[in-house]
Amino acid sequence: MNLARGRGARHTxxxxxxxxxxxxxxxLVYFLLTLSLNQRxxxxxxxxxQDKQGAGKAADLTPQIVRVELVDGKAVYRLGERVFGSQRDLRAVLEALPKEGGVFVRxxxxxxxxxxxxxxxACKDAGFTKVTYVPTK
Amino acid sequence: MNLTRPRSNVRAMDLTPMIDVVLQLLIFFMFTSQFAQLTRTSVNLPEQAGDKDGGRSAPTITIDIGAEGRMLIESRMVEMAEVERIVRAEIDHAGGDAARVTVLLRSDRDLPALFVNGLALRLSALGVRGWRLGTSAPAGGGS
Structure with a gap:
């Protein structure tokens, strides 16, 4: 006689x-604490x-040159003869320019x-992939 | 007649210590990675959306330039000579290939570019080509 519990016994x-x-x-506490600490x-x-010049290899495409200057206490962007007071205007003009030669920002x-x-x-937003920064001496 | 209950072969594994240890490790690594970012000084970065490709590697060196033009690396004030020494050490560490060294420059937005230019000229002289200008996302989240 088997008195043990049968197959129907539950094992929890x-x-x-x-x-x-x-x-x-x-x-949760960690995320709450760090959420406000880190600015995105x-x-x-x-x-x-670079100062090094290419050995006799002249570039076929001339890069665009954007100059950032301070005029009358206000920052302006100069592209050739044109002067822009806002980043949006600069971007609009840059978008229309050929991108192959890249762009220099001075x-x-x-x-x-x-x-x-x-x-x-503005250069990035306009679609330039070759962006070079030229520091002023 | 056998009146004993059949012994179960199923052994209950105690998960408590494993969960404890695994999650404590998780917290540890999250904290340490967070502290690496917290060593950055609070700087009023230019408000720009930044590059859209987020898959780039972490910069080799992060240099902060505070509102008074002071340079800091890992919250420690450094002079230009010290910056050069650190950059040279990183170039050596990269097998002498300066192209593998990337510098993230976190500069105060209102500072004249004079300080940035000075540093950029030194980096350029050392052969460093890759650099990034730190920005903070605009408040509205737009570009």
Missing amino acids: YDLPLTSLIDVVFLL ESDLASALQ GSNLAPVSAVAGALQ
């Missing part, structure tokens, strides 16, 4: 939830102009960094 296994809840709450940052990549020593970043951003 308890999942230990205590530590899971602990850690989930720790993660990005960056604008460009090449730095920031004058007095121009604010924000304007230099604005010029780099």
Whole structure:
């Protein structure tokens, strides 16, 4: 005679939830604390102009040159003879230009960094992939 | 007649310590990666959307330029000679290939470009070509 419980017996296994809840709450606190600490940052990549000259290899395509200057206390963008007071105007003109030769951005020593970043951003937004920064000596 | 209950071969594995340890490790790595970013000084970066391709590698060196034109690396104030020494060391570390060294420059937005230009000229003289200008996303999230 088999008095043991039959096949219908239930085996329940308890999942230990205590530590899971602990850690989930720790993660929650962590994210809440760090959320306001970090400002969302990005960056604008460009090449730095090198002093080395190409050995007799003249470029077929001349790059566009954007100059960032400070005129009457206001940052302006100069492209050839044209002067732009806003990043949007600069971008609109750059979009129409050929992109193959790339673009040089030259920031004058007095121009604010924000304007230099604005010029780099306008070049990127206009579709230039070869963007070179030329520091003023 | 056997009155004992049949022994179950199923052994309940105790998951508690494993969950504890795995998640504590997770927290540890998340914290340390966060601290790496927190060593950056708070700088009023230019408000620009930045490059759209987010898949680039992390910069080799991050240089902060505060509102007064002071340069900081990992929150430590450095002079130009020290910056050059660090960059040279990174170039050596990269097998002498300066093209593999990327510098992220986080400069105050209102600062004249004089400081950025000075640093860029030194980096250029050392053969560094890759550099990035740090920006912060505009408040509205637009470009």
